[in-house]
Amino acid sequence: MSDREGASGAAAVDDELSLPKATVTKMISELLPSDVNCAKETRDLIIECCVEFIHLISSEANEICEQESKKTIAPEHIITALKRLGFEDFTTEVEDVLKDHKKLVKDREKKVSKFEQSGLTEEQLQAQQEALFAASRARFEANQQ
Template structure:
């Protein structure tokens, strides 16, 4: 099997375009019964599928940013891309998660700021 995608000098290695298989396997095990086994071929298939999916969503979000003349893709862009691609249910869940995450990060930043103020 060819190690690189494409033949030009700047091509991407297969392993660099895929999520680490150990991470994919760990995520899969979380939703299966403790005694379930996952074959190597199944993990590899899932690895390719989720990597492609992430690539498609990221590409869509990147295109949105390009049209808006922005260089940074953010969580809202990913949610919008998922909605554009017809994954509204997932986009809704992701928006809720993003809202909670931003709230936690804001609270963390406020704690650090408060600690720095008390140390001065």
């Protein structure tokens, strides 16, 4: 394999291990004052730094996971990795985001259980919905006349 092939292979891997440029651009523009622009090179550097940070944290979390003989990296492994690497200041915000995420998951499960508790099949619920739409449409049309 030539150096050129290796470089193009590395570029393909780098593209896979990146962040969406449009999303990062939007985040940057939201954080900067409206009269300040960000050069593409700066955005790309920010993306590279973010990807490197993610690699660093995930590698450390993986080591912690392996030390505990676990096969799955848990949120607690990430928090411990942040602390070990000197990013203690981030842990409070990460823990808050984790709490919010767990609450969203729990709320989503409640919605699923409401569906299950209804005792109706999906077809029955769809028929009810269609009947409600038809009744609403009829009322709308009656009000138009």
